[in-house]
Amino acid sequence: MKVLVPVKRVIDYNVKVRVKPDQSGVDLANVKMSMNPFDEIAVEEAVRLKEKGAATEVVVVSVGPQQAQETIRTALAMGADRGILVQADQAVDPLGVAKLLARIVGEESPGLVIMGKQAIDDDNNATGQMLAALLDWPQATFASKIEVSGDTANVTREVDGGLQTLGVALPAIVTADLRLNEPRYASLPNIMKAKKKPIDVKSPGDYGVDIAPRLKVTRVTEPPKRQGGKKIDSVAALVVALKNEAGVL
Amino acid sequence: MAVLVIADHDNASVRDTTHKTVSAAQKLGGEIDILVLGQGAQAAAEAAGRIAGVRKVLLAESPALDKLIAEAVADVVVPLAANYDAVLTPATSAGKNFSPRIAAKLDVMQISDVIEVVDANTFVRPIYAGNALETVQSGDAKKVITVRPTTFKAAPEGGSAPVETLAVGGDPARTRFVGEEVVKSERPELGAAKIVVSGGRALGSAEEFHRVMDPLADLLGAAVGASRAAVDAGYAPNDWQVGQTGKVVAPDLYIAIGISGAIQHLAGMKDSKVIVAINKDADAPIFQVADYGLVADYKAAVPELMTELGKTGAEIS
Numbered sequence: 132m133k134v135l136v137p138v139k140r141v142i143d144y145n146v147k148v149r150v151k152p153d154q155s156g157v158d159l160a161n162v163k164m165s166m167n168p169f170d171e172i173a174v175e176e177a178v179r180l181k182e183k184g185a186a187t188e189v190v191v192v193s194v195g196p197q198q199a200q201e202t203i204r205t206a207l208a209m210g211a212d213r214g215i216l217v218q219a220d221q222a223v224d225p226l227g228v229a230k231l232l233a234r235i236v237g238e239e240s241p242g243l244v245i246m247g248k249q250a251i252d253d254d255n256n257a258t259g260q261m262l263a264a265l266l267d268w269p270q271a272t273f274a275s276k277i278e279v280s281g282d283t284a285n286v287t288r289e290v291d292g293g294l295q296t297l298g299v300a301l302p303a304i305v306t307a308d309l310r311l312n313e314p315r316y317a318s319l320p321n322i323m324k325a326k327k328k329p330i331d332v333k334s335p336g337d338y339g340v341d342i343a344p345r346l347k348v349t350r351v352t353e354p355p356k357r358q359g360g361k362k363i364d365s366v367a368a369l370v371v372a373l374k375n376e377a378g379v380l
Numbered sequence: 381m382a383v384l385v386i387a388d389h390d391n392a393s394v395r396d397t398t399h400k401t402v403s404a405a406q407k408l409g410g411e412i413d414i415l416v417l418g419q420g421a422q423a424a425a426e427a428a429g430r431i432a433g434v435r436k437v438l439l440a441e442s443p444a445l446d447k448l449i450a451e452a453v454a455d456v457v458v459p460l461a462a463n464y465d466a467v468l469t470p471a472t473s474a475g476k477n478f479s480p481r482i483a484a485k486l487d488v489m490q491i492s493d494v495i496e497v498v499d500a501n502t503f504v505r506p507i508y509a510g511n512a513l514e515t516v517q518s519g520d521a522k523k524v525i526t527v528r529p530t531t532f533k534a535a536p537e538g539g540s541a542p543v544e545t546l547a548v549g550g551d552p553a554r555t556r557f558v559g560e561e562v563v564k565s566e567r568p569e570l571g572a573a574k575i576v577v578s579g580g581r582a583l584g585s586a587e588e589f590h591r592v593m594d595p596l597a598d599l600l601g602a603a604v605g606a607s608r609a610a611v612d613a614g615y616a617p618n619d620w621q622v623g624q625t626g627k628v629v630a631p632d633l634y635i636a637i638g639i640s641g642a643i644q645h646l647a648g649m650k651d652s653k654v655i656v657a658i659n660k661d662a663d664a665p666i667f668q669v670a671d672y673g674l675v676a677d678y679k680a681a682v683p684e685l686m687t688e689l690g691k692t693g694a695e696i697s
Binding site for chain 1: 384399411447449454471473474476478480481483484485488489491492498502505507508509510511513515516517518519520521552553554556557558560561562570572575608611612618619625627633649650653655662667669670672674676681684685688689693694
């Protein structure tokens with residue numbers, strides 16, 4: 132079984148984002164970029180499936196600028212076999228990405244697509260579900276455990292109030308939540324090896340899909356700052372303040 | 381203009397998140413219908429009909445809908461969407477799961493986690509874990525939206541909308557419900573609680589987390605939350621996580637204990653009415669958003685807090 136893992140290049144999760152003064156977006160100049168952390172978990176899961184013998188090949192896809200090749204290389208260093216970059220220099224929204232991925236799924240015929248539940252830049256939490264819809268495949272989102280046996284996968288999902296387990300017939304889409312696994316660090320020899328693994332570079336035009344964004348971002352602003360209040364020097368004073376001043380007790 | 385709101389409910393009653401999503405729908409304008417998906421959910425449908433300003437309630441029932449299996453939900457909503465200009469769902473984990481599937485089936489880009497409706501085409505939503513807000517204009521004729529409930533006022537009760545039952549097809553063939561582990565708790569639900577007490581990594585272990593947080597929560601009638609660091613370390617279950625990637629809460633009182641205040645966490649609780657932080661590190665970022673900060677070790681402060689609360693006869697429902 133082939134496993135397809137879409138990955139996105141985003142601002143590194145440790146970087147403090149800054150809104151541009153002209154409110155046109157977030158400042159990406161000279162900012163460290165990394166693989167979306169949820170996608171890293173997806174890559175790790177796919178590589179583990181291969182190591183367990185449940186998967187035969189792990190193919191990584193990214194839709195993004197030329198530099199997204201680095202993101203694909205990171206996945207290759209973790210153990211993925213080859214990459215596909217759909218080079219797009221303008222922003223592509225989740226519906227557009229899902230449409231491109233649907234075409235790639237058509238060409239590659241994977242038995243399973245594993246991807247992050249959301250990208251930490253636009254926080255849409257939509258691409259996986261949209262891809263499942265376009266392919267008319269089962270979806271199991273927010274996975275904390277994946278067990279593949281034969282032509283089904285049992286996926287445990289993080290839901291409000293606990294966990295839900297679904298059995299999905301393969302091929303299916305699974306999106307990764309935080310607790311699915313802890314991604315490995317690529318070793319130096321594997322980083323070197325990854326340099327020789329193939330990356331196919333395509334353009335959105337190759338797939339004949341309309342990827343014009345449906346949402347126009349008119350303005351990006353900083354959230355209103357919450358004013359920090361005062362320090363209180365004793366628990367007794369705190370309780371009095373909560374009772375008499377804030378009125379919440 | 382007509383808007384369909386998909387209810388968040390427990391078959392017996394509708395959750396507050398539904399009222400709040402109705403109030404977001406009112407900002408779009410037009411008639412509002414509520415769709416109740418479940419099994420044995422007649423009582424929830426009737427409760428939905430009592431929300432003021434609702435035209436009618438549609439009730440669709442099947443075993444797969446009871447578990448909110450995305451494929452089953454999309455099968456019901458996609459044909460129904462022909463009658464509506466917008467489909468709104470509270471951004472619960474179930475809503476986040478099925479709503480984008482509906483959007484893609486309708487060839488629409490979903491507008492996720494909306495915190496403000498500017499007009500029928502323009503919305504504000506958080507990005508980068510709440511570190512920036514983007515205003516987006518949708519060019520799609522139909523809107524599919526998930527609503528972050530904490531930022532909208534609950535629509536009041538007072539309606540008496542009729543309930544119509546929809547015919548539902550069979551369960552999806554390729555997705556099967558296998559089981560669930562639902563944590564039963566006497567405490568209020570995290571998303572709806574008036575008081576939330578949250579613990580962080582400083583608590584050091586799962587045992588210590590429960591030893592410290594549980595009695596305090598019970599004394600206050602509060603829900604328990606946790607920082608992502610505490611959840612990652614295994615001190616608290618994942619669905620207790622407050623933050624951009626967990627639950628977004630806005631209680632009257634939020635007490636953060638041993639939480640440093642990573643941006644990720646702040647995004648999930650900064651709309652709380654009053655924030656109290658207890659942390660021994662005076663430079664912890666949590667103090668920049670806390671209304672009342674107490675620089676102290678939780679080990680001494682929490683027992684003292686419980687004693688003081690007892691003394692003042694704080695009786696909280």
